[in-house]
Amino acid sequence: MNDNEAIQACLSGNSDAFAEIIHRYESKIAGTVIGMLGRCPEAEDVGQETFIRFYNNLKNFRGESSVGTYLTRIAMNLSLNELKRRQRHSSRIISIDDPDVSKNLHENRNHLDVEETRDIVQWAISQLEPKLQSTLVLRLMDECSTEETAVILQLPIGTVLSRLSRAKKQLIKILKPYQENL
Amino acid sequence: MRKSRAQKLLFQSFDLDLELREKRLLEEALAEYPELIEERKHLESIYRKALIRKTTSFSPWFVDRTMNRIRSLSNLEKSIDISVGVFLTAFRRVALIASVMVVLILAFNVSTSAESSLASVIGIPNTSMEEMVDPINYFMTE
Incomplete structure (x- = not known):
């Protein structure tokens, strides 16, 4: 059953067909949401909310963009909302200035395995401001092309490129101390 | 450059x-700025590391949990729809009966009143200014 058939089945009352869509896109949406929020309970809530919103708006889905793009756009918007909520409640636990985190990373940076270096890159991405972070997560971790990133974020390609440049500049700066281990 | x-x-x-x-x-x-070569190497390694994907997924049974939420929300919506429907049906009857009663009262007022003013149709007693401000009554109460 392809996406359109599954959607048609849902619209004609077979809600179980939607499980097929969730199954198909769970990994993609998890990549986006976890890339933005990290592994935390809120990430799963955002993941569920993404699919629920899509389900509630199935009638309005005209198929102008693919299901994956549409879902990623919802997931990204919800993740950005969650980041705003966190900032409001000042609960962004990990910060570049957080002495404990920096200390731990500094202490361990001489013997890092693949997983750890990947985590450090993820951590560095999470330090960027949300609009740069969203662009980089789509481009780097979700492996979207520049054009796809622009479509998902509903931005001109030029803006995406300039955000990517700024993000990379900041990323290089943040990861300077770990350059030898990466 | x-x-x-x-x-x-x-x-x-x-x-x-x-x-x-x-x-x-x-x-x-x-060739002109060798430090950019270092920067390129650094970026390439960042890209490589970021692309090392563990199979990303939410915790187990994500599909089932999401489907359960969707079903319970649909059921809730259905029950709200039913309650609203019942309320609207009942309210429609009450509204119809009330409007018939209002029309009957207005018709009764029109048929029993001597003059044809809005006040008499609505059923407001027609009190004159003299009756309202009666000087004798005023002095007596003082």
Whole structure:
């Protein structure tokens, strides 16, 4: 059953067909949401909310963009909302200035395995401001092309490129101390 | 070429297919600014590390949990729809009976009143100004 058939089945009352869509896109949406929020309970809530919103708006889905793009756009918007909520409640636990985190990373940076270096890159991405972070997560971790990133974020390609440049500049700066281990 | 322009070109090379002319300019810039070569290596390794994907997924049974939420929300919506429907049906009857009663009262007022003013149709007693401000009554109460 392809996406359109599954959607048609849902619209004609077979809600179980939607499980097929969730199954198909769970990994993609998890990549986006976890890339933005990290592994935390809120990430799963955002993941569920993404699919629920899509389900509630199935009638309005005209198929102008693919299901994956549409879902990623919802997931990204919800993740950005969650980041705003966190900032409001000042609960962004990990910060570049957080002495404990920096200390731990500094202490361990001489013997890092693949997983750890990947985590450090993820951590560095999470330090960027949300609009740069969203662009980089789509481009780097979700492996979207520049054009796809622009479509998902509903931005001109030029803006995406300039955000990517700024993000990379900041990323290089943040990861300077770990350059030898990466 | 200025270093900032060269750096911009270097960053773009990760996200765009540069034109031949741009590629040549970048190569020249890399020869001119060796620190950009280091930057390119660093970026390449960041890209590589970020792309090492563990199979990302939410916790087990995500599909089932999400489907359960969707079903319970649909059931809730259905029950709200039913309650609203019952309320609307009942309210429609009450509203109909009330409007018939209002029409009957107005008709009764029109048929029993001697004059045809709005006040008499609505059923407001027609009190004159003299009756309202009666000086004798006023002095007596004082």
